[in-house]
Structure formats: C-alpha cells, structure tokens
Amino acid sequence: MSLIEFNGEQKLIQKEVKNFASTELEPITEDIEKNATFPTDIIKKLAELGFSALIIPEKYGGVEMDTTSLCITVEELSKVCASVGTILAINNCLVAYPIMKFGDEEHKKKYLDKLSLGEIGGYICEPEIDISEDEFVAEKSEKGHKITGKRNFILNGQVAKFLIMPFQTSAGKAFYFIEKDDFDSEKSNILGIRAAGITDIKFDELSLKSENCFINEEDGKSAIEDIRDYTNIAFSAVSLGLAQASLEAAIKYSKERKQFGKFISEFPMIQEMLTEMKIKIDAARFLVYDAASKFDNGKNFSEASKIARVFSGDIAVFCGLNSIQIYGGYGYMKDYPVERYFRDAKVLQLLEATPRLQKENIALELLK
Amino acid sequence: MNIIVCIKRVPQTAEAEVKVDSSGKDIEKDRLIFDTNESDTYALEEAVLQKEKFGGSITVITVGDEDSEETLRIALAKGADEAIRIKVEDLDELDGFKTAQILHKIIKDMDFDIIFTGCLATDDAYSQVGTTLAKLLEIPHASLVTKIELSENSADAYRELEGGLLEHLKIKLPALFTIQTGINVPRYASLIAIRRAARKELNEISKTEFGEMKSNSFIEELFTPPVSKLAEILSGNPDEVSEKLTGIIKEKGLI
Numbered sequence: 001m002s003l004i005e006f007n008g009e010q011k012l013i014q015k016e017v018k019n020f021a022s023t024e025l026e027p028i029t030e031d032i033e034k035n036a037t038f039p040t041d042i043i044k045k046l047a048e049l050g051f052s053a054l055i056i057p058e059k060y061g062g063v064e065m066d067t068t069s070l071c072i073t074v075e076e077l078s079k080v081c082a083s084v085g086t087i088l089a090i091n092n093c094l095v096a097y098p099i100m101k102f103g104d105e106e107h108k109k110k111y112l113d114k115l116s117l118g119e120i121g122g123y124i125c126e127p128e129i130d131i132s133e134d135e136f137v138a139e140k141s142e143k144g145h146k147i148t149g150k151r152n153f154i155l156n157g158q159v160a161k162f163l164i165m166p167f168q169t170s171a172g173k174a175f176y177f178i179e180k181d182d183f184d185s186e187k188s189n190i191l192g193i194r195a196a197g198i199t200d201i202k203f204d205e206l207s208l209k210s211e212n213c214f215i216n217e218e219d220g221k222s223a224i225e226d227i228r229d230y231t232n233i234a235f236s237a238v239s240l241g242l243a244q245a246s247l248e249a250a251i252k253y254s255k256e257r258k259q260f261g262k263f264i265s266e267f268p269m270i271q272e273m274l275t276e277m278k279i280k281i282d283a284a285r286f287l288v289y290d291a292a293s294k295f296d297n298g299k300n301f302s303e304a305s306k307i308a309r310v311f312s313g314d315i316a317v318f319c320g321l322n323s324i325q326i327y328g329g330y331g332y333m334k335d336y337p338v339e340r341y342f343r344d345a346k347v348l349q350l351l352e353a354t355p356r357l358q359k360e361n362i363a364l365e366l367l368k
Numbered sequence: 369m370n371i372i373v374c375i376k377r378v379p380q381t382a383e384a385e386v387k388v389d390s391s392g393k394d395i396e397k398d399r400l401i402f403d404t405n406e407s408d409t410y411a412l413e414e415a416v417l418q419k420e421k422f423g424g425s426i427t428v429i430t431v432g433d434e435d436s437e438e439t440l441r442i443a444l445a446k447g448a449d450e451a452i453r454i455k456v457e458d459l460d461e462l463d464g465f466k467t468a469q470i471l472h473k474i475i476k477d478m479d480f481d482i483i484f485t486g487c488l489a490t491d492d493a494y495s496q497v498g499t500t501l502a503k504l505l506e507i508p509h510a511s512l513v514t515k516i517e518l519s520e521n522s523a524d525a526y527r528e529l530e531g532g533l534l535e536h537l538k539i540k541l542p543a544l545f546t547i548q549t550g551i552n553v554p555r556y557a558s559l560i561a562i563r564r565a566a567r568k569e570l571n572e573i574s575k576t577e578f579g580e581m582k583s584n585s586f587i588e589e590l591f592t593p594p595v596s597k598l599a600e601i602l603s604g605n606p607d608e609v610s611e612k613l614t615g616i617i618k619e620k621g622l623i
Contacts, residue, residue, distance in 0.1 A: 012562050
C-alpha cells in the first residue's frame with residue numbers, strides 16, 4: 001500500500017475539482033493573471049459548490065471535509081491557476097480555521113455562516129519590518145486601540161467582506177475582526193499570483209473594539225503558531241500543484257520541440273531535468289499529504305507542516321526554473337505559461353511566513 | 369416521473385496519446401484518464417432538470433467494472449437517487465448489443481416513465497445501446513435528441529437533422545431518448561453532495577445472474593491507419609505558389 005492512498009470520497013473530490021479546473025478555470029487563467037483581475041465569477045461558482053467553506057462544519061453550512069481533501073482541492077486548482085488555489089487556501093486556513101478553533105459561538109455563527117454562503121474573508125499579514133510611526137500609529141486608550149496608517153499584503157483584501165488582523169500590543173498579540181466598511185484597500189502590484197486580490201490597506205482612526213477581539217493577548221502567540229502551521233499545509237499544496245504544472249508543461253514541450261533533428265525529450269540532459277523534477281515532486285507530495293494526514297488523525301502536525309511548506313516551496317521554484325530552461329528562450333516569454341509558474345512559485349516562499357522563519361522554528365524544536 | 373439513466377465510464381482519448389496494445393484489439397489504457405461518457409453527462413443533467421420540474425426519482429445504471437463505481441457516485445452527487453452497477457469485470461467482452469441485453473434484463477422489471485442514454489459512447493462510438501435497449505423493451509424511442517418537453521403521458525422530442533432541419537416528434541411514454549451533447553449545461557457536483565454520495569450504498573448485481581448473452585460483433589483488429597501520402601508544403605513567393613497550386617489542381621482533374 002502506498003503511503004498516500006486517497007479514500008473513495010477523496011478520489012471523487014479530486015476528479016470533480018480536476019474537471020472544474022480544466023473546464024472552467026483553464027480558459028480564463030492566462031487572461032486574469034495577465035490583467036491581475038480577481039476572478040469574481042469563478043470564485044462565485046466555486047463558492048456555490050462549497051469551496052469557500054471546505055473545512056467549516058456542516059452545522060455552520062460548510063462542507064466539513066478533512067484536510068487531506070482540502071489539499072487535494074487546492075493542489076488541483078493550483079495546477080491550473082495558483083491564484084485561485086491561494087484565494088481558497090486563505091479563505092479556509094487563515095480565515096475559517098482561526099474562527100473555528102478560537103472563536104466563540106457568536107463569532108462562529110456570524111462569520112462561518114457568511115463564509116459558507118460564499119463570502120470571502122481576508123487576512124492582514126503581520127508587517128515584516130517595524131513600521132515607523134509616520135506610517136502606522138496605534139493609540140491606546142481605556143476603550144482599546146485606535147489605529148491609523150497603512151498595512152501591506154492583505155490576503156483576499158480586494159474582495160474580502162471582513163478581515164482578520166493579528167495586532168501586536170504591549171501585552172502580546174491579539175486577533176481582531178475588521179469589517180468591510182472600516183477599511184479602504186488598494187491593489188498591490190505583485191510579481192506572482194496576480195489575480196489573487198492581494199491589496200494594501202489604509203486605516204483612518206479605526207477603533208479596535210474589544211467585542212471584535214476573538215483571540216486575546218494571552219492566547220495570541222500560540223494561536224498564530226497554530227494558524228501558521230495549519231496554513232502551511234494548504235500553501236504547500238499550492239506549491240505542489242505549481243510544481244506538477246511545471247513538470248507537465250515541460251514533458252509536453254520536450255515531446256513537441258525538435259532540435260538537431262531530434263525531439264529534445266530524447267536528450268539525456270533534458271531527461272535528467274525531468275527526472276529530477278519528478279523525484280522532488282513525489283517527495284514533496286509525501287510531505288504535504290503526511291502533514292495533512294497527521295492533522296486529520298489528531299497527531300502533532302506542527303513540524304510536518306513546516307517541513308512540507310519549506311520543501312514544496314523550494315521544489316516549486318526549482319521546477320519552475322527547470323521548466324523555463326527546457327522551454328529555452330520561449331520559457332522566458334509571457335506567451336507560454338512556465339514563466340508564470342515560476343513567478344507564482346516564488347510568492348509561495350514568502351506568503352505570510354518565510355522559509356527562514358519555518359526553518360528557524362524547526363531548528364529550535366530540534367535543539368530543545 | 370421515474371427516470372432511468374444509463375451511463376458508462378470511458379477513457380478520455382480526444383487529447384491523449386492513444387496506442388494500440390499488444391493484443392492488437394484494444395488500446396493501452398494504463399495512463400489514460402477515465403470519466404463519464406460525455407453525452408451521458410447531458411443525459412443525466414436532462415434527467416435532473418426533469419425531476420426538478422416534475423418530481424419523481426432518478427436511477428442511474430451502468431454495466432461496468434469496480435472502477436465504474438466512481439461514475440455512479442458522481443451521478444448520485446449530481447442528483448440521482450439510486451445507483452445500480454451490473455458487475456462486469458472483463459469489459460472487453462462487451463459490445464453494444466450485449467450491453468443492451470444486460471440492461472434490458474434488469475430494466476424490464478423496473479417501474480419507469482423515461483429512459484435517457486447518451487447518444488454515443490466516445491470509446492467505441494457504436495451508438496447502439498440506447499436504440500437496441502428500446503427495441504428489446506418494446507418501447508418507442510428517439511435518438512440524438514436536442515430538446516425535450518414532457519407532459520403526463522407523452523413527450524415532445526426535437527431532433528436536429530442534416531441540412532439544418534429540426535424534427536419534432538410526439539412520443540407516448542414510457543419511451544427512451546438518446547441525448548445529444550449541448551441539450552443543456554451539465555452541472556458540477558457540489559462538494560457536500562460528493563461527500564454524501566461517497567457514503568451512499570450502491571446496488572450491485574452480478575451479470576452472471578442473467579445467464580449467457582451473445583455479442584453480435586467482434587473486433588478483429590485495431591490499428592493506426594498507414595499514412596498514405598504526406599502533406600506537401602509549397603514554397604516560393606505568392607505568384608509561384610499559386611502557379612504550383614493551380615498546376616496540382618489541374619493535374620488532379622479538379623478544374
């Protein structure tokens with residue numbers, strides 16, 4: 001028996017998602033990525049089929065599927081369009097999961113129901129650097145904090161009806177809900193996953209009210225680690241999908257392109273590149289689905305998810321580069337999809353938490 | 369309105385590299401992706417649309433191996449109520465005539481108003497099962513149906529004919545219709561419906577319960593036709609090319 005053996009339900013989900021991706025998503029991907037257009041219609045269709053609420057319990061209107069199925073879904077969509085895979089990974093892992101895990105019943109009822117009805121939620125990434133007071137001011141008063149200024153990397157920011165914001169106070173990290181009316185967002189000009197609706201955001205004296213806080217400073221540190229670990233699993237599935245797309249494109253092209261009277265697939269150097277990609281992808285697939293399986297079986301998934309994220313992130317970039325190389329000069333042209341696979345793969349090494357942070361945390365565990 | 373839909377799991381060969389296997393009578397299927405036959409998905413959708421309009425139930429039936437279970441479960445997720453698999457492990461022994469006989473054995477005792485099948489299976493392209501089944505059941509049928517309107521005891525079926533003609537038939541129920549692609553827009557199964565369908569029990573019946581049945585056709589050989597003549601690419605400036613082209617056309621006696 002293989003280490004990865006999907007059950008009947010998971011195989012059916014894989015089949016239907018693959019079918020949707022090739023029929024509905026593939027024809028529009030090039031256009032939405034080129035023009036950085038959020039795929040509103042596709043996301044609406046996907047939401048009607050349950051994709052915006054993949055892991056949300058049925059009692060809140062969700063599909064309540066396991067994390068392995070979540071990864072299958074995200075991988076299959078990402079093979080065709082990493083933006084769409086990422087949008088749904090964010091909606092489920094960085095928005096639904098924290099509410100499911102840490103929200104009270106009132107929050108669950110309010111926000112999980114919204115997500116199950118097809119609304120998209122967003123997540124404000126923590127700033128990578130200290131933002132100067134010129135750009136972000138948090139005034140503390142008896143009633144809470146009042147914030148003014150800018151934040152970058154708002155995931156799903158373009159369409160989100162509400163956001164989750166981790167917010168560092170002197171007492172620690174707290175998580176707040178921010179409603180659509182309380183922020184203005186502006187599309188970020190980013191290199192990859194250009195259709196994913198990542199934005200910058202501005203606050204103008206926004207009061208962070210205590211009733212909108214759903215993870216307080218006491219639990220904030222462990223919560224963000226847990227949320228990151230869970231999100232790592234789905235983001236690694238996006239990378240895996242991209243790596244597989246790169247390999248499939250490279251195989252197809254190498255069997256069509258002739259050089260010196262032979263198909264380039266007949267050249268040992270090309271064969272070696274394809275083989276290296278295949279070996280790495282298979283290894284990444286084991287890691288991704290091992291992390292998902294650990295979560296599904298109630299085991300500690302923290303280290304496995306970080307390893308999966310780091311490795312799959314790296315191999316997606318590797319496969320993107322190899323694929324460009326196999327395409328030769330054409331690989332560097334926007335007329336072919338492989339340069340997109342590479343650009344998208346790179347973002348996944350940066351989104352929300354970088355490989356350096358993941359590696360540091362793995363090392364700290366090793367050295368305990 | 370009780371509807372039966374006959375569906376089939378087929379390899380997707382339209383864009384795949386298809387190779388003849390060592391037997392010389394079949395294709396290599398190991399690397400091919402299998403899915404529900406295209407026109408069968410339209411037949412199923414038509415059944416679901418009619419059920420939504422008139423109520424009743426849908427039973428999907430397939431004659432197939434264990435892997436066909438997947439096809440039935442997707443049909444359940446899209447709106448079918450019951451699913452039956454007539455177990456056949458060696459699919460190579462089936463031709464359209466034999467499949468129709470097997471389906472007849474089980475459907476003849478069922479209570480139904482309508483049978484929908486796809487108009488053509490993309491793997492063998494016989495277009496035989498639907499019409500043969502109607503003959504065996506001694507019920508009327510219409511093939512290649514592009515539109516259907518149902519009333520209590522009859523159906524108005526529309527068929528597209530060559531030359532841009534549309535044929536309108538009034539058919540008494542129970543009847544069988546083979547459905548043309550494009551008649552509707554097949555839906556995707558929702559994820560929650562897939563989860564429920566995955567857990568639903570399927571009815572499985574062994575083909576052997578129906579006794580021996582005969583095929584009426586046998587594959588002698590499957591092969592890629594030899595390339596008789598390569599395409600000729602004419603070179604030169606437009607005047608030279610048009611002169612060469614005119615010469616070829618004259619040589620062939622076409623003008």
